[in-house]
Amino acid sequence: DTAVSQTPKYLVTQMGNDKSIKCEQNLGHDTMYWYKQDSKKFLKIMFSYNNKELIINETVPNRFSPKSPDKAHLNLHINSLELGDSAVYFCASSQVAPAKNIQYFGAGTRLSVL
């Protein structure tokens, strides 16, 4: 039973389209995250939500809009896709408790914008 699951695993789309990536965790965690890994393999935080409330927004273009319908889900919607959005997007979750802030990552969504 996958702890953090993302769908789809692969996403190929044209520039200008709008797409969504879904993430669900069954670990009972309070906090969820989106990270982006670009072609140079650097992993960078994009957003963090705690109990459906946005707590980190790392200067991501406003074409990216996260939505958390409940604390087990954090979806990422991207409007007007650009070539530079091509990357692997990872969802993660963790408990809030400080010493237990261990993040569990999903398998990633490979987005290719053509």
Add this chain to the structure above:
Amino acid sequence: DAKTTQPTSMDCAEGRAANLPCNHSTISGNEYVYWYRQIHSQGPQYIIHGLKNNETNEMASLIITEDRKSSTLILPHATLRDTAVYYCIVRVAAYNQGGKLIFGQGTELSVKP
């Protein structure tokens, strides 16, 4: 969060111990040292973390120097499946910090037969 420095790459023979160093000379007293790894095409995986004492779990051991300015991750008997990029991350573990992990370039460990 303090910055970390790691070697870009390392090799290790299968079955031998892999010792991965990390420098974090500007670490603050309330910052933990975390290690994650990313096996090719997978999501990052938590390995271990510690504050000042050495830690051991089923995956690895973490040795933190007394001044806390550096640490070493030890994989006691490396296997081919341990080939991955290993990230050393220093961060405050606090309720209001948002929990973000700042990943550097990491160390690419190649375990060879």
